[in-house]
Amino acid sequence: MEINPNMKPLRPGRIISWVAAGLIVLLIGGNSFASVEYGHIGLYKTFGKLNNNMLSPGIHFKIPFFQSVIQVNTQVTKAETDTSASSKDLQPVSTHVAVNYSVNKASAYNLMNNIGGNFDTVIINPATQEIVKEVTAKYPAEDLITRRDLVAGEISELLTTRLAKYDLVVNDINIVNFKFSEAFNQSIEAKQVAQQQALKAENDLRRIEIEAKQKIAQAQAEAESLRLKKQEVTAELIQLKQIEVQEKALEKWNGVLPTVTGGATPFVDIQALTQK
Incomplete structure (x- = not known):
């Protein structure tokens, strides 16, 4: 291999500059795009200000270093809440409620701009606790058990109205558990035993x-x-039966008359039989 004597050798500083330029290009290129996952929508955030231009799932361009894309989950999500309350007959009740909710896509900007990403702890949990207490106080403790579906339906209706103000959609409500005092549990058990005995x-x-x-x-x-x-039973039937008995006795008779003295009547009327 021949070496051109006129070719100038590469300087270390130039090599470093090229490497730095390449790294900058890669860094800028890597920060020029953002992806939005399936089941989410994206919102541009520029210098801390939220943009109402909603992005569908996929890859989107953004201004490097100055702009970011935040994602809002629009799938059905579960929020679980524990609530302590009192029933109508003043029995202490601990309730564990699971709320299945979703974000209204068309109003995601308003939700994120006015409340932020922690809307489950700011809005959903407090609203659930308040409504559960309100509904629980309307029913005696025993009815909370026997009319569980009715109680859950009333909680769902009130919570749906409340969360609609914040562009949140209630999909379903589940009362996972009602927990009562030990004394109340014993009284319920005793009542059930008495009912079974009755x-x-x-x-x-x-x-x-x-x-x-x-x-x-x-x-x-x-x-x-x-x-x-x-x-x-008639007289003729009695006479017939007597004849049948006498005939059976005659069949068994050996022809020897019984040797009995006295005025007793023979047990078979020979004359009556011979005249037949």
Whole structure:
């Protein structure tokens, strides 16, 4: 390989400049684009000021170093809240509620500009706690258990109205758990035991009544059968039965008359049989 004697050698300073220029280009290029994930919308933030131009999922250009893109989740999200309250009959109740909500896409700018990204702790949780306390106070403790769907429906209706002011959509409400005092739990258990015992006693009484009716019906049937049998007994039937008995006795007779003295009548009327 021949070396051109006229070619000037590269200076270290020039090499460093080229490397620095390349790094700057890469840095600027890397900060010129931002991606918005699926299920989100993006909003430009320039020098700390939010822009109402909403970005769909995908890659978008931005001014390097001076502009950023914040993402707002528009998918259904769950917020869980614990609330302590009192029922209508002044029983302490601890409630764990799960709220499924989503952000209204068209109003995402207003939500982020007026409240910010922590709207779940600023808006949703306090509103849920307040409404749960309000609704819980309308029902006796036992009704909170037996009418759980009605209670959840009322909480959902009130919370939907409240969060709509902040462009938040309530998709569903779930009362995960009601927790009462130990004394109340024991009283509920005792009541259930008493109800079960009363039900058993009622079933036993019903069974006894049915068995008694069955015995009466059986006795009546037997009495009716006996009455009908008595109606069937006539003088001719009695005489016929007597003849049948005498015939059976004659069949078994060996021809020897019994040697019995006295005025007793022979047990078979020979004359009557011979005249037939």
